[in-house]
Amino acid sequence: MSEPNLRAVVQHNLLDKMIKQTSQASHGWVVLVLDDTTTTLASSVLRMTDLTERGVSIVERLELARQPFPEMAVIYFISPTIASIEKVVADFSNAEKPMYNTVHLFFNAHADNTVLSKFKSCQPLLKRLRTLKEVNLDFHATERAAFSLNLQNALYTLYSPLSTPAMLDSLLNEISAKLVTLCATLDEYPYVRYKAGQNKMEALAKLFQSKMNEYVAANASFTYCPNRSTLLFVERAQDQLSPLVHEVTYQAMVYDLLDGAGLEGDSINYPAETQSGTVTKQALLNENDPLWSELRHTHIAEVTTNIGNRMASLSSSNAGTSLQSKGKSPDVSQLAAALRELPEFRDTLSKLSQHLYLAGKTLEEYTKQNLLGVSTLEQSLATGVDESGKKIKLPKVQKDMEDLLRDPKIPNSDKARLLAIFIITQDSTKEAERKKLFSIAQLPAITDKALQNMKYMGVFMQKISVVSNATGHNLTSEEIKDAAKKATTSEYATARYEPKLKGWMDKILKKNLDTTEFPYVITPPPGTNSPTNKKEPTSLRKKITAKIGGKSGSDSSSSKDMFTGDKLIVFVVGGATYSELRSVYELRQSEKREVVLGSTSFLRPKAFLESLIVLEESTPLTIKPTQPEMALIHPSDIKLDEAKLNSSKSISSQS
Known part of the structure; x- marks a missing residue:
């Protein structure tokens, strides 16, 4: 099949299997009523x-208060909570004045008898x-x-010393229940793995397996x-580096450098x-924008070049030949100004200009804050080798650290x-050297507290002899060799580091991830999921996915573009990073296998x-969702993806 698309499957289940079928059966226009939970699921x-x-x-x-439409059918798509169902009941409490005519009620998750x-x-x-149906959509297909x-507070529940066993149990139960709806959406009954010695992930893996077994049986x-x-279940403490290392790909840099500086949620x-x-204008950074989807994992230096080339291509078209009349090639700003005068190019130019601005603004912040030196040193620390592929030496690293920590621009x-x-990767550094670096940095108390609290994730800012390095960052000779090779072949010194998760995913896809280090909850029978087994039975939903899940602007069905083999789903508890997400897309393309990354949130x-x-x-930190009060909405007035709601989400109805 062509490239699988979780978001397209969700859209199909919501639009065609739930809404279209219901409206056709109603023989007319219908009203769609959403509660707070399902609004955030459907909005983007x-x-x-x-x-x-x-x-x-x-x-x-x-x-909200709503106008009655007693002649129209209604689709309620709501969460199975007492509060939501009471509001539905209230719509019909007066039998003489019902709010709507016929009722079609869909819950986004399992509704218990109390509800x-x-x-x-x-x-x-x-x-x-x-x-009356339950829809398997208790997750956000971003x-x-x-x-x-x-689940924005999962990191707190996992690692705070004030988190209780009851809080942890509640979190693990909620994650498990939501993941069952994901697997139901994807027609998957997965074999479950976790890292040995990670007690919380072992408990989660077994709990999910139990809930999934119950779903299949019922x-x-x-x-x-x-x-x-x-x-595969992973927790954030298994790799503390990834949330810290500066990425230089477009999506990660926008969410890092523009967060709070114009960027609010997924809009800017x-x-x-x-x-x-x-x-x-407002830009919405989601998959409704094909250019964002195409460029988001591209190195930032290539994004502006790519956009400039597209503008030049527009100018060389028949309608743009007038731009070359002066006998020399115009720069990007001149191209943009000239193309604005050509009506047929305005929509395309608007989108190109949007991303040219975002990429330029990101690079401006990167340069202003002198992050090139920071990024280059981070890459060397994380990989164990410098940009020329030579193994790093601690005295040189310490000197570079001191220079950067003194820089007022950073x-x-x-x-x-x-x-x-530095602390994570250079665990053998003497305590005196650590103190010296902190003294040079002169961090404010609040920032220093963030670093000191990393002890709850296994990273200790002070040398503690009785505590070993919990990160497991010590690089093997093979990893150093691979990093050296990549350093000599990589075009960018700031793009050499790969998250741990990428290596684990790659090994699973190649069927060589150690089963002692990463055991199964239930071991697959011998021969199951063999790498040589290329033909797999295809369920009805997989056939649908093949039809609707292809790449935007591409309808190629050549064998080199076909995805085969069993699926890999990775779930990170405590927050996944955009470097890990970038790695997922890289593996999907290199291995032609469906890999899906999920998390309690994206960090x-x-x-x-x-x-x-x-x-x-x-x-824990209070997360305030952005949900403006919304009056009656009509198609001519507003689009759901223009409402400032929480980020995008998914849906899938039970067959």
Whole structure:
């Protein structure tokens, strides 16, 4: 099949299997009512035009006052909570004045008897009820190869000394239940693995296996591929470097350097030149933007070059030949100004200009904060070799550290990240040298607290003889050799480091990840998932995926582009990084295998440091979702992906 696309599967299940089928059965326009939870799930997966095409006339928020439409059918897509079902019941409490006509009720996850009993007692509602289904959508399908559970406080629950066993049990149960809906969406019944010695991940792996077994036993119609996938559980403390190292690919840099400086959530305001002057526009960084999807894992230096080349290509077209009339090639800004005068190029130019601005702004911050030297040294510390491939020497490293920590241009947060990387990778450094570096850095107390609290993840800023290096960062001779080879072949000195997770994923795909180091909960039978077994039975949903999950702008079906073999799902508890996400896409392309990365959340460096600061607080960091009050929505007024809601999400109905 062509490149699999989790987000497209979610869209298909929501738009076609739930909404379109219901609107067709209703023989007319329908009202769609979402609660807070399902609004965030659907907001960036769907556009209002998608809903309109499938018969939705109005989208409403369950929690807000709504206008009655007693002649129209309604689709309630809500979470199975007492609060939400009580609001639905209230819509029909007056039998003489019902809010809607026929009712189609979809829960995004399993509804227990307590919830169901609430609406069973409302006879006016039951008389109008035509559909009652559970939809497997208790996760956020952020990208074609990524999903999040949006559990922002998982890091606190895992590592805070004030976290209780009850809090941990609750987190693991919630993760397990949500992951069952993911596997149901993907028609997967995975073999489960975890790293030996990681007690929390072992408990989670066994809990998920139990819940998944229960789901399979209770759903006789559930069809999963006999060539079963693998689900690997990882926790953040297994690799403390990845959230700290500066990435130089487009997506990671935008979320690092522009976070809070114009970037809010997954949207950013930027100045745009128009015929009437400069205006402020909003860019939404999701897969509704094909150019963002294409460039997000590209080295930042290549992004601006790529965009410039596209603008030049536009100028060389028949309609753009006038741009060359002066006999010399214009620069990018001249091209943009000239192309704005050509109506047929305005939409394309708008998108190119948007990303030219974002890439330029990111590079501007990178340069202003003197992060090139920081990034280069981080790469050497993480890989054990310098940019020429020679093994690093501690005296040289310490001198470079001192110079960078004295640089007033480098923000304290970036100095803190560099210090943490030094401590993690240079565990043998004497205590006097550590103190000297901290003295030079002169970090404010709040930033220093973030570093000191890394002890709860196994990283100790002070030398403690009774505690061994919990990171396991000590590089093998083979890893040093590979890093040296990459250093001599890599085009960029700042792009040599690979997260630990990439190596583990690569070994799983090649069937050589040590089963002693990474045991199974239930060991597959001999011969199962053999790397030589290229033919696999395909379920109905996999056939759908093949039809709707291809790359944007590409419909190639050549054998070199076909994805084969069993799927790999990786779940990181405590937050995954954008370097790990970039690694997933690289492996998908190099191995032509479906790899999906999920996490309790995706970490941005600033938020990661803030989460470390509060580990010793009695309550975790409060995450305030951005959910504006929304009045009646009509297709002509607003698109869901333009509402400032939480990030994108997924959906899948039970067959």
